[in-house]
Amino acid sequence: MKRLWLAAAALLLLSAPHAAAGAAKRLTLPNGMRVIVSPTWSTEVVAIELLLDVSALDEPSGKTGIRSLVQRLLLRGTKRQSGDSMARQLAAVGGVMDATVGLDYVELYALVPADGFETAMAVLGDAVRNPSFLPQETQSQTAVARQAARAAREDPFQETYLAFRAALYGDHPYAAPTFGTPRSLASISRQDITTFHARHYLPNSAVLAVCGGVGEVRATRAARKVFGGWIPQPPPSRPEPEPLPLAASVVAARELPVKQTHLILGFLAPAAGQQDYYAMQVIDSLLSGGASSRLPQRLREELGLVYHASSFYPTLYGRSHLVTYAATSPGNLSMVKAAAVRALARLTEQPVPADELGHAKRYLLGTYALSHQRMKDQAYALAWYELLGLGCDFAAHYEAGIEAVTASDVQRAAQAAFTRFALAVTVPRT
Amino acid sequence: MSDFSYPRTRPSLSRSAVSWAGLVCAVSLAAFCSNPVAATILDPRTIHSATLNNGLRLVVCEDADATVISVDLVIRAGSAADPPDRSGMAHLLEHALWSSAGDDDPRRRVEDLGGVINAGVLRDFTHFYLTVPAAHLQLAVEALSDLALSCTFGPADLARERAIIEQESLSRLDNPRAILSDLAFEELYGPDHPYARPTDGEADAVRTIGPAQLSLFHQTWYVPNNMALIITGRVTFDQAFSLVQSNFGHLTPVALHPRSWPPLIHPPRGREKAVHTGLAEAYVMAAFLGPTASEHREVCATDLVATLLAHGSSGRLARELREKRQLVSRVGVDFLTQHDRALFGVWAVCRPEDVPAVKQAILAELRRVSGEPIPPDEFAAARRLLAAGYAFANETPADRAAALGFYEAIDTYRTASQYLPRVSLLTPSDVAAVAVRYSVEPVWIVLSPKVAEQ
Structure with missing residues (x-):
């Protein structure tokens, strides 16, 4: 039965992103913009996903958060219309749009019922190509962004994660908060914003993915109409520093007015698609993929020390990180830390038993399929894999890559990565 | 615009980020x-x-x-x-x-x-x-x-x-x-x-x-x-x-205990519960009693009010309190239908010194919904957003099982498939009628740092 399901899982993985349609179609517009279309006829929902290769590494020194400010302002008006007018047009067709920032990209996306697709494409295209950056909007959004940056630092997970990244990455831009700091945001002028947008927001740095209830012809026609006239230019050169390996394990402590102590302990880990990428995905699943995985078993079921214990391993263009995360009463900190260290050390010391490895892989692949059911998630995955250079058909490779991971791959990857760690702890302020 | 950034990883993101992402999503949904x-x-x-x-x-x-x-x-x-x-x-x-x-x-x-x-x-x-x-x-x-x-x-x-x-x-x-x-x-x-x-x-x-x-x-x-x-x-x-x-099928039915809940009456208008925290930001909520699950038209009309006020960045609250006046960093509406009367809450995150202004602004927006005619295009757009949002929230079999189960638990599963027809029948006067409930003095909840009191 299990063997049968593996075959079924393969089908599922392939079919989930493209249910009731062929594979995703990819084309490149003359201006270098890549367009991926994956129709699903059984839904009237359409997701439009635009990712731009504008990275944390592109932010000028001292101007951390400039991308998040530009992204906010994209929604606040263009040379043709006000932000309110954009919102009204979208609302009239039942569409929603948002702009976000990741470490490796900036994102603009819309969700819309199929009959409003062209409207949503037009608004989204206008937003990214022709923002007006009116002085008054720039000023008010800077104020809003500064307040949001202050508020974000009161979230204990966010604060611990930032402390961890600062300890692990040092001067590397992955250390900085993508939403900036009140001080860095205050130093960003309107001129900085317009210059940054003009230099970095380029069709040849963009990937557009459309998933859901519109066909290839219709989606492509809209993409050409909205983005065809966007003029390409050579992207600015980008310094690509490698984060330095830690000379020694580091510990960072923060204080917040909270009840629980939050702990993140982790290591540098392979970039997307690099050697050991798949093994590290499996390690992540062994550690916290489902209730019977190692961290929840030990920390929750056996010791009763936490409500959640988890690990995560972001898919990043540069050196990523694999971490364990838990929140617990202050008095439990040393026990939780010891258990997390032990779980990580065990992976380097002993090969994973075959049945546990099989379980971790099945869970990983099954939940991978489940998490790509929604149009938004499908479109994001297609665009992100394309932007990473892995290809929009990466989902199929992903499955094969995971299947091929052996117990010795896991042990070797753990031994290579789990050397000097960074540990961040946020403790209650007394 | 998301206030938080988090590295997207494999599907299990929701599991990894559970401690905060789960809560954020739960409430925004x-x-x-x-x-x-x-x-x-x-x-x-x-x-x-x-x-x-x-x-x-x-x-x-x-x-x-x-x-x-x-x-x-x-x-x-x-x-x-x-x-x-x-x-x-x-x-x-x-x-x-x-x-x-x-x-x-x-x-x-x-x-x-x-x-x-x-x-x-x-x-x-x-x-x-x-x-x-x-x-x-x-x-x-x-x-x-x-x-x-x-x-x-x-x-x-x-x-x-x-x-x-x-x-x-x-x-x-x-x-x-x-x-x-x-x-x-x-x-x-x-x-x-x-x-x-x-x-x-x-x-x-x-x-x-x-x-x-x-x-x-x-x-x-x-x-x-x-x-x-x-x-x-x-x-x-x-x-x-x-x-x-x-x-x-083998299970034996058992006589159920009848529910004996006291009837709900609105607490004294304008009561305020103030709690001090160690946080730098203040959190404010205006809370009201909303309709019960069986008041179908009122539930839909309240959802429409929530959409008008708090849909994304185009809702009235975000436009007025955040974009125009920069009084708040976040603002929204909580309204989850329940068997008995639901809580309808308008909340905001702001600087402690702005709490009085934020309270006033929230009340003004609530009263505008009941007191001023809603422009026809804004009404139509809110209805459209509500319907589309329902589609976005029910894309997967798991979403639909949750929706059907939710309504079967508090009322009847049929509510799930009758929702859209009910939304399409909503009129501005339905909305104005229900909005009156949310234009009285609410119960205020205010979390603010101690220093603000000194």
Whole structure:
């Protein structure tokens, strides 16, 4: 039965992103913009996903958060219309749009019922190509962004994660908060914003993915109409520093007015698609993929020390990180830390038993399929894999890559990565 | 624009980020939870229901295109069924049942297929739910019956689950939005209505609950005539019926305790509950009693008010309080339909010195909805957004099982497929009528730093 399901899982993985349609179609517009279309006829929902290769590494020194400010302002008006007018047009067709920032990209996306697709494409295209950056909007959004940056630092997970990244990455831009700091945001002028947008927001740095209830012809026609006239230019050169390996394990402590102590302990880990990428995905699943995985078993079921214990391993263009995360009463900190260290050390010391490895892989692949059911998630995955250079058909490779991971791959990857760690702890302020 | 950034990783993001992302999502979805679907999504022609001889309800939503099956087992006993001096009983029982399963752990069986399984306790109901590949309907139904029906945990299991719940409650105390919500329920419903108590339970009460009391609670409420099974995805009604009959048909119905909740009356207008925190930001909520689940038109109209006020960045609150006046960093509306009257809460995060201005601005926006005609294009757009949002919130079989189960627990599953037609019939006068309820002086909840008082 299990063997049968593996075959079924393969089908599922392939079919989930493209249910009731062929594979995703990819084309490149003359201006270098890549367009991926994956129709699903059984839904009237359409997701439009635009990712731009504008990275944390592109932010000028001292101007951390400039991308998040530009992204906010994209929604606040263009040379043709006000932000309110954009919102009204979208609302009239039942569409929603948002702009976000990741470490490796900036994102603009819309969700819309199929009959409003062209409207949503037009608004989204206008937003990214022709923002007006009116002085008054720039000023008010800077104020809003500064307040949001202050508020974000009161979230204990966010604060611990930032402390961890600062300890692990040092001067590397992955250390900085993508939403900036009140001080860095205050130093960003309107001129900085317009210059940054003009230099970095380029069709040849963009990937557009459309998933859901519109066909290839219709989606492509809209993409050409909205983005065809966007003029390409050579992207600015980008310094690509490698984060330095830690000379020694580091510990960072923060204080917040909270009840629980939050702990993140982790290591540098392979970039997307690099050697050991798949093994590290499996390690992540062994550690916290489902209730019977190692961290929840030990920390929750056996010791009763936490409500959640988890690990995560972001898919990043540069050196990523694999971490364990838990929140617990202050008095439990040393026990939780010891258990997390032990779980990580065990992976380097002993090969994973075959049945546990099989379980971790099945869970990983099954939940991978489940998490790509929604149009938004499908479109994001297609665009992100394309932007990473892995290809929009990466989902199929992903499955094969995971299947091929052996117990010795896991042990070797753990031994290579789990050397000097960074540990961040946020403790209650007394 | 998202306030937080988090590295997207593989699908299990929701698991990794659970401590905060889960809460953020849960609340932001609240406005849409109360409204499910596009006509093609929860189409009544695809939904069939039956009642077993023992009273168990079965609702099946067939979707031949799906690659998965989702099952949601609903028990109509949530935290509101907790005995008054044993707050947290429903929650502790839900925890304890996971450890009753023994070696043949249903969780492990489901996760071994690449499926997901979880449970939750709300005020009106408890549910256990899972999603598995389409070929595994039998395993899915058996896993849920094993989980919910076998009540055999020992004292050690209970001690551990109490410790875990203590951590769960602590993490809630580190979430200002959750504190705001808990206080609003306490102030608005207290002291005799069961909705006033937190769903997780009160720590002191949880410590006093023993195995015998949990067993009694299980025998009282986990009975077929108080349960519903919702099955969605690639499944036919006939398949589902025969499996449910063989796994749940043997259960014996039990006379249900009648609900004796005190009638709800609005607390004194303008009452304010102020709590000091160590945080630098202030959190404010204006709380009102909304409609009950059976007041269908009022529920839809309230959803429309929530959409007008708080839909994305185009809602009136964000436009006025955030974009125009920069008074708040975040603002929104919580409204989740319940069996009895729901809480309608407008909340904001702001600088402590701006609290008075924010309160005034919130009231002004609420009164504008009832006092001024809504421009026809804005009304039409809000109706459209509400309908589209229902489609976005019900894309997957798991979403649809959750929506059907939610309504079956508090009213009837039919509400899920009748929602869109009801939305399309809404008129500006329906909205104005319901908005009057939210233009009186609310109960205020304010969390602010101590320094602001000096």
